[in-house]
Every structure is written in structure tokens, then in C-alpha cells.
Amino acid sequence: MKKFYAIIHLLVLLLAAGSLVQAQIVLPDLSPFSTITQKIGFNEVRIEYSRPSVRGRVIFGELVPYNKIWRSGANQSTKMFIREELTIQDQYKLVPGTYAIYTIPGKEEWTIIFNRDAWLWGNFAYNEGSDAIRIKVKPQQLKEQVETFTIDFANVCSSCAEVELKWDYTKVSFRISSSIDDKVMEDIKKFTTNPEGRIAGEYYLSAKYYLDTDRDLKQAMEWIDKALKLAPGAYWMTHTKAEIYAKMGNYREAIETAQLSIKEAREKNDEDYVRINEMEIAKWKAVKKEIK
Template sequence: MKVVGLFILLLLWTTIGWSQITHPKASPFTRIEQEVGLSKISLEYSRPAVRNRKVFGIQADGKPALVPYGRIWRVGANESTKITFDSDVKIEGNDLPKGTYALYIFPYENQWEIVFHKNTSHWGDGRDNYNPEEDALKVSVLPLKTLAFQENILIYFDELQHDSAQLIIHWASTKVQVSLSFDTTSTMDLEIQQKLQDNPSAQTYYEVARYYQEQGIRLDEALSYLEKALEKGGGTYYFYRVKSLVEADLGNYKDAIVTASKSLRLADAEKKDEFVRLNQKSIKLWKSKL
């Protein structure tokens, strides 16, 4: 009888296990990746909704809202939010080594403390186990009130440059921005040195010059590299286009107009209408500066 009873118990347990329903989550999981220059950021979080609730601070009846002031918050729901940087980064000007961190926030009415925490094993906000000594970095930012209402919490990256971006957290009518910056220049300098020492092609010279032009740096070098690119047979409409931009950046508008005219003719021959229009617009602008 004991064996039969045990068999029935196991059967019931198995049946219950098999009959569990996989249901939609109230706070759906999200994973995003964002490139910033030569670096990559990965973010994992769950997105709770407002659902007509008071989100931050104190409710009208004096009771704490969904996310009370002064208490640790996981910046989402379910597991703690995780953020990964594949290279060293500066957060609001402060150094943070590459790695994966739990992202926490201590919100206050006029200031939010953003925490990058080394211990990523806590469930949720880790309220009972949170140890500030395990913080990798804590920075303060100002919360902003917005006219745009965000129902589900939204974390994203904007104002993307080769070496910087803004980490933006928006929920309900509150938004914060956290500045991120990367040392892309040093990484690029090393790569450029290596490429220029390894039998560079016309395309190599062009790509180096285009990078310098986009960054507004080393324009004399950029012009020299473009001339080398053209000498190596790189006489294309886009080579001449970038050369004209560098010449204009250096204030050589007469040379820029001549070069842009070459780019325009080559682009027109290949039916590259966009580059035809770009060159026409540039030539008109530069003529006005003479």
C-alpha cells in the first residue's frame, strides 16, 4: 500500500507539473544592445506598467508610491536590471571598468543616485542583501518632468556619437539622463597606426581621412591622406566629396568648390542623385563665403 500511495503521489505531482500554464508576464523582459563608436553596451530589464498608479515618491494619501523616495529600486521589475559594457567607460565623468553590473537607483524628489553594483546575483532590488561596499560606482543626476507620458518603463540610448551617448530612463512623467563616454580616440589611433604600417590601400587612406573629417581633428593629415588615396587610384565621387569637406573645414573654399565639382560630375555619371544634391548644396554655400 505504501508503494501504491507513493506511486499515486508521484503521478499527481507529475500531472500538476505538466499542467502548469505559461502565462504572459505583467512586466515583459527586454534585451537590447547598442553600439557606441567601437564599444558595445548590453542591457537586460523587465518593463512594468504604470496602470493608473502613482509611480514615484508619495501618494496623495501620504502612503509610499510604487517606487518610494530613498529606497533602493531595481529600475524595472522581476530580476535586477543588468548592464554590460565591453570596454571601460566614464559615467558622468567617473571611471567604470568594463564588465556587467546590476543597475540600481535611489530616487529622491530632487536627485537620483544611480548605482552600478558589482553583485549581480540578488533577486529584484536585493533590499535585504544590498551592500554599498559592493558598489562599483554611484553618481547623482537630476530627475526631469516630461510632458510625454511613458506607460511601460523605457530604458534606451540616445545622442549617439563616436565616443559618447546618453543612457535615458523614462517612466510615467519622469526622465533621467546619464552621460556615458568612451575613449574611442585612443582605440582608433592604435588601429590607424597599425593599418597605415601595413601596406595601406587607397581605401585605407580614405577611411582614415573620413574619420578625421567626421571628428573635426587632424584636418591637414586628412587632406594629405586623401591626396595619397587619389594618387593610388581612388578617384571616386565619394573620395572627392570628403576631400572637398576637408578643404572647406580648413577654410580653402576655392579648392573645396573645385573638388566638389569633380565629385558632382562623377556622381552624376553614376546616377548618384543624393551626392549630386549634396555637392550642389555645398558649392552654393561655399561660394557665398568667398
């Protein structure tokens, strides 16, 4: 009988322990973790950070003191991962790797720090000797409050972007860019000097890059003509040819070529390109009229 009661007692204890485990309360994080990623040229930039909220507090100057290191978020240090060399503010180079982003907020000026010790909790063990880059930026006053600390990418172009840090009524930002020109020019050279690689799309991309980067327009025209010879009726290529004419200052040819692009686009039921060409024609006609 004693053995029976001992077994019952043990079962009761086990059930009670199980109930305690099940009764554990899990609360959401007050500063949720977030990740943002942006393609910059051929580079991929990822930022991981935690997002505290204002919750009625005075942020800069009190919760986040001026002139002291801040983790740029909450919990672990904010991290930036880059796969290829990245340029900061058009002058400072960061090699591929992972960096902690620390800041020193100030009323008139902020210091933004890229530190090689990326896996620290907050800024408690921050070591200035591990800094890769320090830059100075001016804070901007926001008209509307940002309740939850936010980092995002703005003003994104094919090879650049602004990284913005916003919280409460304050915003700071810095420019990041990734070199694409050397790689693209190397690829263009390989293609255009290879007699076996005559592909319409490659001629088109070569011409488009020369157009977009203000290079030799005569060479761009030669390549777009070769592309169209290999792919007649490719209205997007015809449109690029019109753009090259316009950049050369030959608006009559630009308008005529854009009109051809409209005809080709309509045959393929692409009304978007019809509208694009129509807008360009209106713009070029206005410029042509001013020149006269």
C-alpha cells in the same frame, strides 16, 4: 477480475493526472523582460531589465518611494554588460564586466548606482560596499506619460550615447562614452609608417578621421590625395577632399572639388552623393558670400 479492475483504476488515475498537468494555466509576465544593445565606439553595451507598467498607480513617491533603493525595473536587478572600459558622465570609469543598475529616486535629484553584485533578485540583498560608481542626476518632467518603464539609448554618436530611464511622467539620463582615439591613432600610425601597406581605403579613413577630429588638415589633404591617386574617380573621397578644403577656409577649391564629386557620382548613378554635394556647395557659397 480484481487485477483487471486494479489496472483500469490505475489507468483512470494516470489519465486524470495527465489532465491536471495539461490544465496548468500560464499567464504572461506583468513586467516583461527586455534587452537593448548599443555599439559605443569599439565597445558593446547591453542592458537587461524587466518593464513594469503604471496601470493607474501613482509611481514615484508611492509605488517607488523617494530616497530608497530601487531595482530600476522589476523582478531581478537591472543589469548592464560592457565588453571594454566605459566612461560614465565623462569622468567615472567602469572596467569591463556586468553591473546592476540601482537608483535612488528623489523629487529634485536621483542617485544612479552601478553595483558589482549583478545577479541579485531585486534590491533585497543590495550591499553598498559593492558599489562601483554613484552619480547624481536631475529628473526631468515629461509632457506625455510613459505607461511602461523604458530604458533606451538616445543621442547616439560614434563613441557615446545617453542612457535614458523613463516611466510615468519622469525621465532621468546619464552619458556613457568609450575611448576610440588611442586605438584609431595607433592604427593610423601603423598604416602610414608601413611602406608595404599603401591602400586607398586606409589613406581615405586616415584623412577622414583627421578631418572629423579637427587634427592636422594639411596631413589630411596629403592622405586624401594619395587615396585618390590610388583610386581615381572615387567620388566619396573627392567629397571628403572638398570638406577638407572648406575646413581650411578655401571655399573656392571646396566648391570646385564638390562639383567634380557630383560629376563622378553621376557617372556611378549615386544620386545621394549628388544631393549631398549640392547641399554642401550651397552652404559654402553662402559662407563665401558673407566673407566677401
